[in-house]
Amino acid sequence: MTLTQDGPRSGAAGAPEKRGMNLTLRIWRQQGPTVKGKMVTYKVTDISPDMSFLEMLDVLNEQLILQGDDPVAFDHDCREGICGMCGVMINGMAHGPQQTTTCQLHMRSFKDGDTIDVEPWRASAFPVVKDLAVDRRAFDRIIQAGGYISVPTGTAPEAHATPVPKKDADNAFDAATCIGCGACVAACPNASSMLFTAAKVTHLGLLPQGQPERDDRVVNMVAQQDREGFGGCTNIGECSAACPKGISMETISRLNHDLLGALRAGARPKS
Numbered sequence: 024m025t026l027t028q029d030g031p032r033s034g035a036a037g038a039p040e041k042r043g044m045n046l047t048l049r050i051w052r053q054q055g056p057t058v059k060g061k062m063v064t065y066k067v068t069d070i071s072p073d074m075s076f077l078e079m080l081d082v083l084n085e086q087l088i089l090q091g092d093d094p095v096a097f098d099h100d101c102r103e104g105i106c107g108m109c110g111v112m113i114n115g116m117a118h119g120p121q122q123t124t125t126c127q128l129h130m131r132s133f134k135d136g137d138t139i140d141v142e143p144w145r146a147s148a149f150p151v152v153k154d155l156a157v158d159r160r161a162f163d164r165i166i167q168a169g170g171y172i173s174v175p176t177g178t179a180p181e182a183h184a185t186p187v188p189k190k191d192a193d194n195a196f197d198a199a200t201c202i203g204c205g206a207c208v209a210a211c212p213n214a215s216s217m218l219f220t221a222a223k224v225t226h227l228g229l230l231p232q233g234q235p236e237r238d239d240r241v242v243n244m245v246a247q248q249d250r251e252g253f254g255g256c257t258n259i260g261e262c263s264a265a266c267p268k269g270i271s272m273e274t275i276s277r278l279n280h281d282l283l284g285a286l287r288a289g290a291r292p293k294s
């Protein structure tokens with residue numbers, strides 16, 4: 024039912040106007056990392072097109088809790104597209120049919136009567152914790168391997184003491200918008216983490232502050248992503264197409280350029 028100046032608006036025969044969508048959800052349920060999972064079918068009704076996808080899952084979970092069933096586990100935090108915690112495969116697409124995060128995907132992207140498949144990220148380096156929640160600590164370990172700069176302590180330097188060309192500042196900023204969601208890995212047929220690693224290498228490698236560790240950074244981060252079991256990059260481009268922040272394939276070219284230069288200069292990964 025919707026409200027007008029004259030009060031509630033009704034359908035043709037006086038019945039309340041129906042706005043919400045009725046949907047069939049087929050959701051991956053898996054009790055734990057070592058337990059076999061399966062798709063389970065649920066129905067949700069009267070879903071507002073203005074809800075986010077996660078709010079729609081909240082509705083389902085309230086329904087499950089009221090029935091005494093186990094709610095569906097999924098990751099989320101900010102629900103504003105900035106933390107990178109959310110992320111599921113929706114109808115086989117990382118974060119669903121729009122190039123955005125799952126928390127920013129609205130139900131208006133679907134139609135009344137749709138059947139929607141919801142699965143966790145599928146990559147051996149991102150093992151399932153429960154249902155739709157996966158363990159993405161492999162990304163943290165790639166950052167620990169080199170995604171930092173050494174910061175001298177002492178008085179803060181004058182803000183304009185280190186000039187940065189505008190183009191470099193803009194490109195570094197674009198790369199820094201990577202939120203570590205993992206959609207690039209989930210979308211890649213090789214489950215490669217190259218776009219994520221390249222975003223971090225590019226962000227720091229373009230700035231003066233990132234120069235002291237530049238060679239060690241790239242060799243150690245690439246070695247760590249291999250150790251974690253991510254696949255190799257074959258330049259397919261699904262990663263960039265699925266990335267909610269539009270991180271470009273150019274960052275991968277920069278990483279490869281930095282990697283070759285570092286290896287030629289004698290940099291080798293820590294064992």
Ligand code: SF4
Pocket residue numbers: 200201202203204205206207208218219222262265266267268269270
């Ligand atoms: S590169 Fe894009 S898709 Fe990959 S982790 Fe960063 S924001 Fe997510």
Ligand code: FES
Pocket residue numbers: 098099100101102103104105106107108109110124125126127
């Ligand atoms: S919940 Fe933070 S990006 Fe989606």
